[in-house]
Amino acid sequence: EAGVTQSPTHLIKTRGQQVTLRCSPISGHTSVYWYQQALGLGLQFLLWYDEGEERNRGNFPPRFSGRQFPNYSSELNVNALELEDSALYLCASSQGQVNTEAFFGQGTRLTVV
Amino acid sequence: TQLLEQSPQFLSIQEGENLTVYCNSSSVFSSLQWYRQEPGEGPVLLVTVVTGGEVKKLKRLTFQFGDARKDSSLHITAAQPGDTGLYLCAGRLGSARQLTFGSGTQLTVLP
Numbered sequence: 001e002a003g004v005t006q007s008p009t010h011l012i013k014t015r016g017q018q019v020t021l022r023c024s025p026i027s028g029h030t031s032v033y034w035y036q037q038a039l040g041l042g043l044q045f046l047l048w049y050d051e052g053e054e055r056n057r058g059n060f061p062p063r064f065s066g067r068q069f070p071n072y073s074s075e076l077n078v079n080a081l082e083l084e085d086s087a088l089y090l091c092a093s094s095q096g097q098v099n100t101e102a103f104f105g106q107g108t109r110l111t112v113v
Numbered sequence: 114t115q116l117l118e119q120s121p122q123f124l125s126i127q128e129g130e131n132l133t134v135y136c137n138s139s140s141v142f143s144s145l146q147w148y149r150q151e152p153g154e155g156p157v158l159l160v161t162v163v164t165g166g167e168v169k170k171l172k173r174l175t176f177q178f179g180d181a182r183k184d185s186s187l188h189i190t191a192a193q194p195g196d197t198g199l200y201l202c203a204g205r206l207g208s209a210r211q212l213t214f215g216s217g218t219q220l221t222v223l224p
Contacts (some may be wrong), residue, residue, distance in 0.1 A: 004155070006155075013151070031210065033210075033211055033212070037213075040203075042214055042216045042217060043156075043201070043203075043212075043214040044136070044214075045211045045212070045213070048210055048211050050210070054210045055210065056209070056211060058208070058211070065189065088153070090155050090156070092155075092212075094210075098205075098208065101146065101158055101161050102146070102158070102212060103158060104148075104155035104156045104157070104158075105155050106154050106155045107153070107154065109153065
């Protein structure tokens with residue numbers, strides 16, 4: 001069974017540009033979570049989608065947004081990129097019930113220059 | 114303020130030694146998970162603990178969830194170079210579905 005897959009694996013963007021990252025959850029998982037792992041800052045929660053709806057978001061500005069599609073895959077969009085947005089962006093998926101385990105993809109390394 | 118404090122932040126030991134990593138909070142977690150992450154890759158789930166006082170063993174790794182569900186520990190017996198990596202604890206606060214992560218413990222096991 002395929003795990004969580006993310007694309008692209010690496011990306012280089014210029015400050016001010018926009019970027020879209022993609023995530024396909026494990027089959028049968030309805031929840032998708034996005035995290036940012038910047039150097040020295042640990043994993044910070046960005047967004048949680050379940051059944052196509054945004055359920056919660058972390059302490060990030062509105063230029064971080066996303067959506068979840070009917071097949072439960074998800075996109076993370078970041079507008080007006082800043083140098084500090086350089087990080088590993090991780091997607092995780094889980095089943096819909098509370099306290100179910102979350103499994104991560106390999107991440108997308110975004111570098112903003 | 115970090116909700117989950119992990120210690121130590123860095124640990125370098127010789128092959129064969131034992132070690133313990135701690136994850137502490139002033140908040141109660143409904144569940145807690147331990148992950149191991151290699152450079153440039155996503156975290157890999159090691160274990161989930163849900164019940165206060167719960168102990169789980171995974172080969173040479175022993176995980177414990179505190180009675181009050183505010184703390185956890187990871188003990189590795191006879192560490193091997195293959196255990197090298199970033200160990201992360203992550204918990205769910207109350208009814209929250211997203212995980213709150215600790216800052217991580219970078220473990221290096223020298224041959």
